[in-house]
Amino acid sequence: MTRPRRDPRAERASIQVAGEARPRFDRTARRTGSGRPRRDPRAERAGQRVAGESRPRYDLSQTVRFDAAVITEAQPKTAAVAPPKILVLENPAFLVAVVPDAPGGRLSSHDRQVLGAARALAGREGGVAILTLGPCEGVGPAGADRCLPLEAVEGYDPASQTARVAAALTALAARHVLFPESLDGGDLARRVAVRLGEPVFTNAEVVAANGLVRPAKGRRVEQRVAPGMLATVAPDAVAEYGGPPREARLLSVDGEAPTPSPQKNPKRIVSAARVPADPATVPLALAEFVVSAGNGLTDLDTFRQVVAALHATPGASRVLCDAGLMPRHTQVGASGTVLAATCYFALGISGAPQHLQGVAGCEHVVAVNTDLHAAMIERAGLAIVQDAQVVMPALLRLLEQEAGENA
Amino acid sequence: MKIVVLLSAGRHPVSGAPVLPRMEAQAIRIAAALGEAVGLHAGPDAEAVREALGLGLTHIEHIAVADGLDPVPALAARLAAMAPDLVLAGRRGQGGPESGIVPYALAEALDLLLIPDVVAVSGGPDTLTLDQSLGRGALRRVAVRGPVLATVHPDAAAPLAYAFGKARRGTIELVGAAAKATDVPEAVVEERPYRRRPKLVKGAPTGGSAAERLKAATGEGGSATKGRLLVEPDPEEAAREILAHLRQIGVLADASKSAK
Ligand SMILES: Cc1cc2nc3c(=O)[nH]c(=O)nc-3n(C[C@H](O)[C@H](O)[C@H](O)COP(=O)(O)OP(=O)(O)OC[C@H]3O[C@@H](n4cnc5c(N)ncnc54)[C@H](O)[C@@H]3O)c2cc1C
Ligand SMILES: Nc1ncnc2c1ncn2[C@@H]1O[C@H](COP(=O)(O)O)[C@@H](O)[C@H]1O
Numbered sequence: 085m086t087r088p089r090r091d092p093r094a095e096r097a098s099i100q101v102a103g104e105a106r107p108r109f110d111r112t113a114r115r116t117g118s119g120r121p122r123r124d125p126r127a128e129r130a131g132q133r134v135a136g137e138s139r140p141r142y143d144l145s146q147t148v149r150f151d152a153a154v155i156t157e158a159q160p161k162t163a164a165v166a167p168p169k170i171l172v173l174e175n176p177a178f179l180v181a182v183v184p185d186a187p188g189g190r191l192s193s194h195d196r197q198v199l200g201a202a203r204a205l206a207g208r209e210g211g212v213a214i215l216t217l218g219p220c221e222g223v224g225p226a227g228a229d230r231c232l233p234l235e236a237v238e239g240y241d242p243a244s245q246t247a248r249v250a251a252a253l254t255a256l257a258a259r260h261v262l263f264p265e266s267l268d269g270g271d272l273a274r275r276v277a278v279r280l281g282e283p284v285f286t287n288a289e290v291v292a293a294n295g296l297v298r299p300a301k302g303r304r305v306e307q308r309v310a311p312g313m314l315a316t317v318a319p320d321a322v323a324e325y326g327g328p329p330r331e332a333r334l335l336s337v338d339g340e341a342p343t344p345s346p347q348k349n350p351k352r353i354v355s356a357a358r359v360p361a362d363p364a365t366v367p368l369a370l371a372e373f374v375v376s377a378g379n380g381l382t383d384l385d386t387f388r389q390v391v392a393a394l395h396a397t398p399g400a401s402r403v404l405c406d407a408g409l410m411p412r413h414t415q416v417g418a419s420g421t422v423l424a425a426t427c428y429f430a431l432g433i434s435g436a437p438q439h440l441q442g443v444a445g446c447e448h449v450v451a452v453n454t455d456l457h458a459a460m461i462e463r464a465g466l467a468i469v470q471d472a473q474v475v476m477p478a479l480l481r482l483l484e485q486e487a488g489e490n491a
Numbered sequence: 492m493k494i495v496v497l498l499s500a501g502r503h504p505v506s507g508a509p510v511l512p513r514m515e516a517q518a519i520r521i522a523a524a525l526g527e528a529v530g531l532h533a534g535p536d537a538e539a540v541r542e543a544l545g546l547g548l549t550h551i552e553h554i555a556v557a558d559g560l561d562p563v564p565a566l567a568a569r570l571a572a573m574a575p576d577l578v579l580a581g582r583r584g585q586g587g588p589e590s591g592i593v594p595y596a597l598a599e600a601l602d603l604l605l606i607p608d609v610v611a612v613s614g615g616p617d618t619l620t621l622d623q624s625l626g627r628g629a630l631r632r633v634a635v636r637g638p639v640l641a642t643v644h645p646d647a648a649a650p651l652a653y654a655f656g657k658a659r660r661g662t663i664e665l666v667g668a669a670a671k672a673t674d675v676p677e678a679v680v681e682e683r684p685y686r687r688r689p690k691l692v693k694g695a696p697t698g699g700s701a702a703e704r705l706k707a708a709t710g711e712g713g714s715a716t717k718g719r720l721l722v723e724p725d726p727e728e729a730a731r732e733i734l735a736h737l738r739q740i741g742v743l744a745d746a747s748k749s750a751k
Binding site: 243271289301309353356359361465467469474478 | 504
């Protein structure tokens, strides 16, 4: 029963790491003596970490001995590498059709939301069919089981476009048809509705198999109906489809041949031409790309040249508008205009909260400021700590040089 | 040129008081610039549209249609009799079902050409030029021949100022009160008080934490976290970086394209 007598010197000597000039000891090595391994709290904690998340999360129910095999290493790899399986729906019980805007052959985020809504209506048994005018990419990952490309109508001819879509919808015999409630989609939905003689449930904010809900009477009441044949879906109300990609099998329907447009008096539309927005005069709230000047700028003539060269809409911070250096209607911010621009380019603006409120909706922000700690620099996707007074002429030179090369 | 502006009985979105919908007031301004215009309203009470007289109309025709009946047959019958060159309506009503289907139903019933979301109209009786809004200030300029029905977009010019004297001098005339066989009740739908629903936060990951949703909502999530910071670069270098970034976003045309 006597415990063997310990010999600390020998134990120490046995864990000495060989081959180093300075004596080093590996204390994690299993002792022969007492038998109990030494705990390593760090390794235990690391072993409890749930893999694959940016924020650390720990599964405390899992107790890991430090000397047990590390199990977390292998886990995330298999999940990430496996290619997403394409879901195939052989015989859908019914179809939910979606007619997207698809400007330029690409689904807009509103179109994706409508596909998400259609997916919710289709449930497990139903299939989602997308009816595109002209080719459209990326419809499978957005949740379409079937894809029916129709021939695009050239020019602006809503009547024959309506005829084409209505004919395809009749041939498809979809149980529900969803449109985005956008300028084009809302227009097409109403045209198709009056042509088919069906009621259309517009601007639905909730889309579910047990009912559609839309606001009415100035948002004082909401109207609920069971899903009918035609409906339009409000923007930013329904989530996009988030599941695995779907098949988007190509469909073709009979009777899809473009019906000779039954217009009694043809050519009522003489001409239609697109007039792009003039960035210099478009109202700030509608502008796509705003270049804005702040108190850090002294040379406003160069600023105006930069704005013109970039084909942008001019904006300004309140300081400049108060000083009368820029017109009041260019003011961006809480007491000015709240922007809906895609890109905001701030020159010499500190980024006061009142100013940033006006920029909150902008997707991309570029800032030039001399102060590394300015709030605008923090907000920006591309932040440049430099004197705007020298960056502006450099921009102009570069643009001029590019124009010269291509002339 | 004969112009008809369709006037509906609107309700103020906040107070619920009777008010002329703004888009119809904008339609009156467009019509007044082109020539003499007549207002047309179908409904139980013409007082609801009296405000339009102060905003630029001198004469309104009122068709008595009982509450809860579809106004389209009555309007279609009257419009067919008037045979106007241009009919202007709001893009959506205000205070009612707000479905915007009435102009489409009228266009179908009368076989009229319908141009939606118009911000400006110019020209004469034979050829009209309509500027259609495509959003973000872009327009489509459509030239049309023959009678046309256009709906007005909120981006059109602001309504004229209200003039009390004109409102008193204007006249409202009751026409064709007997809409007999065409009585079609409006569809009845279940209504309940509006409930606000959480708005979808763009860019928030599905199933993300509250902190991630907050970041996405305040705009700190997307570009800011992946942001690039250049400290004291050479100005030329900075300019190149900026132009490359703007092109990558797609707000600036490519150098080769901009040159032509
Ligand atoms: C009730 C209220 C409402 C307001 N509403 C608004 C509003 O709607 N819109 C608005 O804009 N403001 C508004 N303000 C004002 C706001 O608080 C700020 O005062 C204002 O936005 C600051 O403008 P600024 O960034 O141009 O100027 P400053 O704060 O003076 O910042 C100038 C910036 O330029 C930088 N700089 C200096 N020299 C250079 C250089 N050579 N090159 C590059 N950068 C340089 C500086 O580092 C600094 O960051 C409001 C204020 C109040 C109280
Ligand atoms: N009862 C009505 N009388 C005349 N015009 C109407 C009537 N109802 C609707 N309108 C017109 O149709 C537009 C769209 O209305 P709504 O379809 O109700 O959203 C309105 O802006 C009006 O111009």
